[in-house]
Each structure stands twice: as structure tokens, then as C-alpha cells.
């Protein structure tokens with residue numbers, strides 16, 4: 142479990158996060174949503190240590206990550222998998238080399254063990270046999286799946302995903318969401334996803350945090366969100382005509 146306690150983050154005079162407290166549980170898809178500039182990415186970066194919070198704490202399974210120095214954080218970092226918005230694959234490496242990259246950095250595994258792990262991960266994302274392709278030979282959806290395979294190569298306890306659906310068509314987006322959700326279930330990862338995508342919210346939102354102007358404005362599940370009377374959340378969720386029409390049927 143990840144606990145975020147009273148996180149504040151300012152950049153100069155810009156107070157971006159204003160006291161966010163939340164728990165993210167294992168085996169759940171924890172979604173952070175909110176309009177542009179509400180602080181979603183800043184919160185994600187504070188949780189993984191890419192930003193230091195101005196105040197407040199982040200705990201990984203009760204261990205205070207925020208108060209640790211670089212060296213102390215290494216064991217927790219090794220248990221973190223990340224899928225970045227643009228998949229962030231290395232273009233000069235094959236699919237297999239991309240997946241093995243973290244294993245080379247962080248483990249003493251033999252070459253055979255690394256290849257076995259790469260093949261297991263590729264199978265898990267339905268890309269078995271694509272080992273020797275280069276990223277330029279892959280579609281956007283396939284790149285995301287390779288990104289997921291790399292993110293799970295270290296068998297992470299914690300999985301962070303930034304905008305998994307950006308640049309994907311609706312059908313592929315749903316496949317990627319379902320894959321992330323299955324992995325969360327199968328490996329009981331604590332998964333934290335930043336998203337704008339209302340299909341994701343409705344489809345896989347076990348636990349949703351809605352940020353508004355840097356504050357936690359609402360928290361609940363996808364079942365609850367459809368019936369909320371929170372004005373700002375309603376405006377966000379039902380901004381499109383399609384969602385307004387869908388609400389009539391809920």
C-alpha cells in the first residue's frame with residue numbers, strides 16, 4: 142500500500158498541491174483525474190521521488206520514502222515499474238533489449254534468466270515472438286504493450302502509469318486499460334494511473350482521486366462517480382455530450 146499524507150508542493154509562488162492525503166491499495170486500479178493543471182503529474186512525481194514535496198510524506202508499505210536519502214530509496218525504487226506517456230522506449234534497442242534493460246541495471250540474473258523473463262513478459266502482453274523488432278516497426282498500441290512488458294520485468298509491487306491512452310484509438314485504449322487491470326489483479330500491484338480518459342475512469346476506476354486546483358476534491362469508485370452531486374466533478378466527468386447522454390441511461 143502507498144500512503145500519501147498531507148502533500149504540499151509549490152514551485153516558487155505557485156502552490157500546486159495543497160495538502161493531498163490518500164491511500165492507494167494493492168490489487169486496485171487507483172486513478173488520479175482532474176482538469177489540465179490540477180496537479181496530477183506533480184502528485185505522481187512526488188510519489189515516485191522525481192519531485193520532493195514541499196511538505197508532507199509518502200509511505201511505501203509503512204516505510205517513509207520521503208525522509209529517506211538516495212541510497213535508502215534504492216530498494217523501494219527497484220520495486221517500482223513505470224509506464225511513461227510516450228512509452229519511452231529506446232529506439233536503438235530491440236523489443237527484447239528494451240525489456241531486459243532494467244534487469245541489466247538492477248539484477249545479477251544470468252543471460253538465460255533474463256531472456257526467460259523477457260519472454261514471459263512479452264507473452265503476458267500478447268507480443269510473444271516480437272523480440273527482435275525495433276520500436277520504429279511497432280504501432281502505438283504495441284509500443285505501449287512493450288512499455289508495460291518493461292515496466293513489469295522487475296516484478297514490481299508498485300506500478301505507475303502516466304496517461305496510458307494518449308495517442309491511441311478507443312479500441313486500443315480499452316485493450317491497454319484491460320491489460321493494466323489484469324496485471325494489477327494477477328500480480329496484486331499497487332497501480333496508480335494518471336488519466337484524462339473517461340472510458341478508463343468508467344471501465345477500470347476501482348479507486349478514483351479527483352484533483353481540483355491542487356486539492357483532493359472527491360474520492361470514490363467508478364460506480365459512485367456516475368451519481369455524484371459534486372459540481373466540479375460533474376462538470377469534469379460529463380463535459381462531453383456523449384457522457385451527458387450516457388448519464389441519462391445510468
Ligand SMILES: Nc1ncnc2c1ncn2[C@@H]1O[C@H](COP(=O)(O)OP(=O)(O)OP(=O)(O)O)[C@@H](O)[C@H]1O
Pocket residue numbers: 152155157175176177178179180181182183184
Ligand atoms: N517543474 C516545474 N516547475 C514549475 N512549475 C511546474 C513544474 N511542473 C509543474 N508545474 C506547474 O504545476 C501546475 C500543475 O502541473 P501538472 O503537470 O501537475 O498538471 P496536470 O494536472 O498533470 O496537467 P495536464 O493534465 O495538463 O498534464 C502547472 O501550473 C505547472 O505549470
